[in-house]
Amino acid sequence: MSFTSKLRSFALATALALSVATPAAWADEQYFPLQSYRVGPYAAGGTGFFGGFIDYLNLVNIRDGGVNGVKLTWDECETQYEVERGVECYERQKTAKNVAAFNPLSLGIQIALLERATADKIPVITIDHGMTATSDGRVFPYFFPLLMNPPSETSAIINYIGQREGGLDKLKGKKVVVLYHGSPYGKETIPIYELLAEKYGFELQQIEVPHPGSDQQSQWLTIRRLKPDYVVLRGWGVMNPVAIKSAQKVGFPVDHLIGNVWSNSEEDVIPAGSAAKGYISLITQPSGTEFPVVQEIIKTLYDKNLGNLEDKKRIGSVYHNLGIVNGILNVEAIRTAQEKFGNRALTGEEVQWGFEHLNLDEAKIAKLGGAGLLQQIHVTCADHEGQGSVKFQQWDGEKWNLVSDWIKPDRELLRPVIEAAAAKYAAEKNITPRTCAE
Amino acid sequence: MDGGFDWSFFVEVLTGGLLSGVMYSLVAIGFVLIYKTSGVLNFAQGSMVLFAALTFVSLLEKGMPFAVALALTLIAMILLGLAIERAVLRPLVNKAPITLFMATLGLAYVIEGSAQLIWGTQVHGLDLGIEDVPLEFSGVLVSTFDLFAAGVAAVMVIALTLFFRYTRVGLAFRAVADDQFAALAVGLRLPHIWATVWAAAGIVALVAGLLWGARLGVQFSLSLIVLKALPVLVLGGFDSIAGAIVGGLIIGATEKLGEVYIGDYFGGGIESWLAYAVALVFLLIKPSGLFGQKLVERV
Numbered sequence: 093m094s095f096t097s098k099l100r101s102f103a104l105a106t107a108l109a110l111s112v113a114t115p116a117a118w119a120d121e122q123y124f125p126l127q128s129y130r131v132g133p134y135a136a137g138g139t140g141f142f143g144g145f146i147d148y149l150n151l152v153n154i155r156d157g158g159v160n161g162v163k164l165t166w167d168e169c170e171t172q173y174e175v176e177r178g179v180e181c182y183e184r185q186k187t188a189k190n191v192a193a194f195n196p197l198s199l200g201i202q203i204a205l206l207e208r209a210t211a212d213k214i215p216v217i218t219i220d221h222g223m224t225a226t227s228d229g230r231v232f233p234y235f236f237p238l239l240m241n242p243p244s245e246t247s248a249i250i251n252y253i254g255q256r257e258g259g260l261d262k263l264k265g266k267k268v269v270v271l272y273h274g275s276p277y278g279k280e281t282i283p284i285y286e287l288l289a290e291k292y293g294f295e296l297q298q299i300e301v302p303h304p305g306s307d308q309q310s311q312w313l314t315i316r317r318l319k320p321d322y323v324v325l326r327g328w329g330v331m332n333p334v335a336i337k338s339a340q341k342v343g344f345p346v347d348h349l350i351g352n353v354w355s356n357s358e359e360d361v362i363p364a365g366s367a368a369k370g371y372i373s374l375i376t377q378p379s380g381t382e383f384p385v386v387q388e389i390i391k392t393l394y395d396k397n398l399g400n401l402e403d404k405k406r407i408g409s410v411y412h413n414l415g416i417v418n419g420i421l422n423v424e425a426i427r428t429a430q431e432k433f434g435n436r437a438l439t440g441e442e443v444q445w446g447f448e449h450l451n452l453d454e455a456k457i458a459k460l461g462g463a464g465l466l467q468q469i470h471v472t473c474a475d476h477e478g479q480g481s482v483k484f485q486q487w488d489g490e491k492w493n494l495v496s497d498w499i500k501p502d503r504e505l506l507r508p509v510i511e512a513a514a515a516k517y518a519a520e521k522n523i524t525p526r527t528c529a530e
Numbered sequence: 531m532d533g534g535f536d537w538s539f540f541v542e543v544l545t546g547g548l549l550s551g552v553m554y555s556l557v558a559i560g561f562v563l564i565y566k567t568s569g570v571l572n573f574a575q576g577s578m579v580l581f582a583a584l585t586f587v588s589l590l591e592k593g594m595p596f597a598v599a600l601a602l603t604l605i606a607m608i609l610l611g612l613a614i615e616r617a618v619l620r621p622l623v624n625k626a627p628i629t630l631f632m633a634t635l636g637l638a639y640v641i642e643g644s645a646q647l648i649w650g651t652q653v654h655g656l657d658l659g660i661e662d663v664p665l666e667f668s669g670v671l672v673s674t675f676d677l678f679a680a681g682v683a684a685v686m687v688i689a690l691t692l693f694f695r696y697t698r699v700g701l702a703f704r705a706v707a708d709d710q711f712a713a714l715a716v717g718l719r720l721p722h723i724w725a726t727v728w729a730a731a732g733i734v735a736l737v738a739g740l741l742w743g744a745r746l747g748v749q750f751s752l753s754l755i756v757l758k759a760l761p762v763l764v765l766g767g768f769d770s771i772a773g774a775i776v777g778g779l780i781i782g783a784t785e786k787l788g789e790v791y792i793g794d795y796f797g798g799g800i801e802s803w804l805a806y807a808v809a810l811v812f813l814l815i816k817p818s819g820l821f822g823q824k825l826v827e828r829v
Contacts, residue, residue: 131643133750135651274799300799304751306742307553307758309546310789310801316671317539330751333653337745341673343664359653363747367662402650 122159122426122437124149124166125185127196132172133304134329136359137411141197142168143400144415145422147389150400152423154392159426160435175200179208186212190437193217193422193447199277202226202235207521209234214440215425215447219418220245220353220376224280228514229448229476230525234440236447238421239376239469239480240501243509245353246284247501248482249374250292253322253350255499264293269315271335272326274302277354281326284509291505305331312338325351325373332360333368340367347372347486357410361487369489374482377417377465379492381408385416385461410492417466424460425450448473467498473528479503542670543790544783549676551782552683556741557759558766558774559686560734566707566769567727568619569627573634576756577641578732580748582607583739587656587748588649607732610641615725623720642753654748658740679741683775686737690771699726707769757802761809767822776820781805 126145129138149164158164169181178201182194193215196202202218206226209216215234218226222237229235240248253268254260270285272278282298289296297318299311305327312335315323323344325335332355339349351360351373358379361368381390386408393399394407406412429438429446438446450471457466469478481498518525557579564572585606589599618633662675694700705713706723714720742752766777785801785808793800812819 130651131646131750133754135646135750136653139651274802300797302799302802304754306746306751306755307550307801309550310543310786310793313539313543313546313786314790317536330746330749333747334745337662341662341664341675342671359749362655363653363749365655365657403652406652 120161120437121163121165121190122192123188123190124164124192125188125194126166126168127171127178127181127194127201128168129171129173131170134173137357138197140406140409140411141415144412145195145419146400147393148416148419148423150398151389151392155388159423160430162435162437171201173198175204179204182208186214191440192426192443195418199223212440213444215444217422219414219421224510225513225517227475227477227510229473230528231514231518231523232476233526234444236471236476238478240353240482241477242280243284243506244477244480244501245374246281247288247506248499249324249350249352250288251499251502252484252496260292267295267318267320268322268324269318269320270298270324270326271311272298272300273305273328273331274300277328278326287509301331304329305334308334308338312342315344316342321348323349325349325355327355333363336361336364336371337367346370366489368487371487372484372495375410375485376467376480376482377413378483378485378494379408379410379413383462383465385465386413388461389416413465420460420462420466421450424452447471450478473526538669543786545670545672547783547786548779549673549680550786551778552680553741554758554762554782555775555778556683556738557755558762558778559771560731560738561759561763562769562771562774563727563731563734567703568724570630570634571768572731573631573756574638574641575731575735576753577638578610578735579739579742579755580750580753581610581641581645582736583656583743583748583752584645584649586740587654587743591654603736604733607736608729611728611732612725615721615728619724620721656743656748658744675745682737682741687771687775703727761805764809765812765819767819769823770821773819773821781808784808
């Protein structure tokens with residue numbers, strides 16, 4: 093994209109932001125405050141995700157005239173993935189009328205908003221991530237780690253490894269190393285891996301990579317000495333390509349390196365070059381442009397130069413498709429809430445009800461053009477994750493190819509962990525958990 | 531392993547650490563060049579590395595041949611160096627060192643932002659044609675790419691040493707580094723020399739950017755590699771190229787050996803702060819660093 097077209101986009105975004113800020117335009121508009129990150133170390137992920145999210149909102153406006161006649165509006169506040177900026181953005185954006193939900197795509201920002209958003213009665217969506225305890229809607233009514241929370245991710249990865257070995261009983265005696273980012277996000281799953289190691293009898297070693305992870309020589313030499321059967325990569329940003337390259341450096345087979353949900357994008361494998369060929373990672377939504385909703389976005393937006401991504405080659409990438417799925421879930425939550433409260437712009441509290449009753453089965457997903465892209469989801473008052481499943485994909489040097497069917501996490505094992513974490517938080521903050529009817 | 535200390539593994543960790551240290555030195559040399567001649571700690575060196583790598587890889591992806599992209603990036607870095615001298619440093623002549631440091635801090639953000647505005651935020655792969663497969667020497671694995679990087683660093687250090695010792699511009703650099711006022715008194719034009727040295731730092735940034743870019747991918751995190759160079763500078767001295775190399779080797783070896791052998795006692799992930807702890811100890815013992823000039827001031 094040329095410099096002038098970038099300026100044009102900037103002018104357009106500014107005009108849009110100003111239009112959002114015009115009180116007269118709020119009457120039948122539902123507003124999405126976007127805490128995006130388009131510059132800084134994690135800009136590649138931010139531009140893809142928020143690009144997909146905006147593309148979907150735009151598609152609904154242009155194709156359907158909004159959600160039951162209610163126009164979707166949004167503006168972006170740059171966080172650079174920094175918590176302080178995220179909080180600043182929240183305080184500024186929450187004052188707008190008819191705020192639907194915040195989608196910060198950051199665990200740190202989510203944690204900083206725990207008390208604020210609850211007090212303000214505004215939903216905070218953390219698709220595929222979020223503090224483990226927030227899955228328990230009885231304690232965290234306004235937080236939704238949709239599709240997959242960290243324990244589910246952990247369990248699904250171990251289930252996949254078990255599947256590859258010919259059954260979970262074959263994990264006994266195997267050696268698994270977890271290479272995790274030295275941050276609260278990276279450390280979130282330490283006890284879950286310990287729990288699973290104990291249950292299935294595999295040997296576990298968890299190794300920290302200090303932020304940002306641009307040098308992993310010592311970690312990979314240790315891995316070489318340990319000779320594990322599998323290495324699970326719980327990385328973020330630059331840590332991922334460096335891990336893949338370092339695996340090659342010490343001769344570790346890359347198809348035994350399994351990336352988590354934040355180690356699964358094109359941005360993680362392209363910088364690693366040929367070393368990434370064969371690398372496997374987890375996804376909640378496949379990449380690709382063959383899905384009807386992505387085709388609609390191309391036809392309605394990109395063919396008319398209305399798309400949000402600067403580089404059209406990124407359409408259908410992992411982050412872009414995740415943004416689209418996030419858009420579908422947000423829009424459907426509004427539609428669900430409208431069924432109860434009427435076809436009008438809703439308050440945050442009403443949208444929360446919509447999220448809490450979000451139930452998309454295969455037929456509904458197909459109607460939305462998301463067949464194959466989006467899995468079934470059923471959110472309840474107690475379960476704010478929605479019973480999601482994951483697939484695994486392998487990089488062939490050019491693109492991702494699916495190598496598994498949907499794999500379910502062991503939720504029976506995980507639910508007590510989530511409830512215990514939520515109960516601990518409730519006790520610390522003196523919260524009385526809600527009673528859920530379902 | 532079972533019979534006692536595994537010397538082969540120790541040598542492997544040590545070698546890996548030394549080679550990582552060379553990569554840190556590559557960035558540190560850029561700092562040294564500027565500090566030596568102008569007394570400015572150029573915090574924007576990491577951003578210059580990012581700018582160089584991003585420019586090069588973007589030109590390459592636009593279909594330009596390797597050599598043309600390299601030449602154009604070289605020109606861009608020289609122009610950037612000249613522009614910094616003219617627009618930022620010259621107006622701040624005779625200002626306190628902290629003012630100059632703050633100026634380079636601001637400059638770092640401006641360069642990072644400009645690089646992303648011009649070339650976008652996308653992550654790029656950079657293939658220099660060096661396959662990073664391990665070489666085995668008596669059971670010890672050594673990275674091919676790291677050996678190549680060490681070779682490049684050696685060539686660069688030799689070239690810079692020859693340049694400083696045997697060229698007129700190099701002599702002028704040394705004169706300015708020794709005593710700015712004496713250099714002025716004998717008719718050397720400081721702005722001209724500063725502009726040249728900033729351009730040279732731009733070239734060093736390009737070399738570091740290509741090697742680090744091939745290792746990490748060309749992305750924003752390249753600008754964070756300054757954090758690896760700072761303890762190297764403290765240890766080796768801010769004004770010594772030899773110090774940057776030796777400092778890099780010591781820091782690289784210490785952090786890798788520390789992480790592998792004592793990391794578990796601290797819960798792992800110690801190498802990021804261990805380098806700074808070592809630098810702090812050196813700072814207390816030898817404030818000017820191993821090879822830095824002792825500053826004698828009349829009070």
